[in-house]
Amino acid sequence: MSDILKSLEAPINENIPELRSGDIVNVHALVKEGERERVQQFKGTIIRVRNSGNNANFTVRRIASNGVGVERTFLARSPRVEKVVVERHSKVRRANLYFLRDRTGKSARLKQKFN
Amino acid sequence: MLKGLIGKKIGMTQIFDENGVALPITVIEAGPCYVTQVRNPERDGYSAVQLGFNEVHPKKLTGGQRGHLKSNDLPPLRYLREFRTKSPEVKVGEKLTVEEFELGERVDITGISKGKGFQGGMKRHGFKGGPKTHGQSDRHRAPGSVGAGSSPGRVHKGKKMPGHMGNVRVTSQGLKVVLVDAERNLIGVRGAVPGGKGGIVIVNGARKQ
Numbered sequence: 001m002s003d004i005l006k007s008l009e010a011p012i013n014e015n016i017p018e019l020r021s022g023d024i025v026n027v028h029a030l031v032k033e034g035e036r037e038r039v040q041q042f043k044g045t046i047i048r049v050r051n052s053g054n055n056a057n058f059t060v061r062r063i064a065s066n067g068v069g070v071e072r073t074f075l076a077r078s079p080r081v082e083k084v085v086v087e088r089h090s091k092v093r094r095a096n097l098y099f100l101r102d103r104t105g106k107s108a109r110l111k112q113k114f115n
Numbered sequence: 116m117l118k119g120l121i122g123k124k125i126g127m128t129q130i131f132d133e134n135g136v137a138l139p140i141t142v143i144e145a146g147p148c149y150v151t152q153v154r155n156p157e158r159d160g161y162s163a164v165q166l167g168f169n170e171v172h173p174k175k176l177t178g179g180q181r182g183h184l185k186s187n188d189l190p191p192l193r194y195l196r197e198f199r200t201k202s203p204e205v206k207v208g209e210k211l212t213v214e215e216f217e218l219g220e221r222v223d224i225t226g227i228s229k230g231k232g233f234q235g236g237m238k239r240h241g242f243k244g245g246p247k248t249h250g251q252s253d254r255h256r257a258p259g260s261v262g263a264g265s266s267p268g269r270v271h272k273g274k275k276m277p278g279h280m281g282n283v284r285v286t287s288q289g290l291k292v293v294l295v296d297a298e299r300n301l302i303g304v305r306g307a308v309p310g311g312k313g314g315i316v317i318v319n320g321a322r323k324q
Binding site: 004 | 125126127128129130131135137142144294299301303312
């Protein structure tokens with residue numbers, strides 16, 4: 001990419017640590033409710049991380065009520081993402097954990113990684 | 116008032132606006148442009164302004180181009196384009212920069228679209244092609260009938276057919292200016308702009324508001 005386009009990128013959010021697929025995270029994102037803004041938390045497993053400048057994003061998957069899977073993709077450099085808290089890492093062998101979409105319950109768990 | 120610049124397409128990226136919404140933008144390095152000639156109705160039969168862009172080594176230009184620019188004490192400029200305007204209000208030698216454009220303003224951008232080569236009717240004109248099933252063979256992307264029988268007994272002129280696509284002058288109208296960087300002569304508009312990276316584009320004030 002040209003240097004000019006690079007220079008237009010938004011600054012890196014200091015409140016987002018380095019993220020890996022399989023991390024269990026809590027994303028604090030700003031949502032607009034009528035007139036006022038508040039922070040909404042979204043907790044789940046990162047199933048995909050894309051690093052590409054201003055378009056850097058990551059997808060978090062969580063199981064909502066009734067066992068419905070919900071995935072949300074956040075733009076890592078967006079000012080609407082306040083901070084990301086990594087609660088634990090998982091031992092995974094691939095970059096994109098799409099296989100989690102076909103699994104529920106016990107088989108959808110990931111082994112914790114300690115370091 | 117003349118509102119126009121010649122520029123070079125840098126490429127596309129996305130930026131965040133004040134609400135945190137990601138905008139797809141095209142970045143253009145526009146200007147500084149010099150007024151190289153003012154055409155008036157008395158002498159030329161129409162009124163327009165000729166602008167020049169991209170200072171280069173004099174050896175890169177032909178003698179005629181050098182002479183044209185030198186007679187007005189202008190630097191050697193590679194690209195010269197005319198802008199039609201009713202009231203020029205500028206003088207030869209004047210320098211125009213991206214500062215004449217403001218954030219939120221609408222502009223028209225003209226460029227040479229990417230060449231696609233010889234293309235079929237589906238890609239070139241959006242034809243639907245033939246049925247995919249029911250015993251069809253060789254008809255999936257065919258253009259279909261091109262006209263009636265012995266009356267008129269010929270194919271109408273201008274009938275849409277396969278042929279060369281792209282590499283023509285295209286104007287994108289009403290693009291919103293979302294970035295102006297006077298220091299680096301950059302202008303950013305929301306959306307796409309005709310042509311590839313490095314292509315020469317013309318930025319004009321919007322015809323339709």
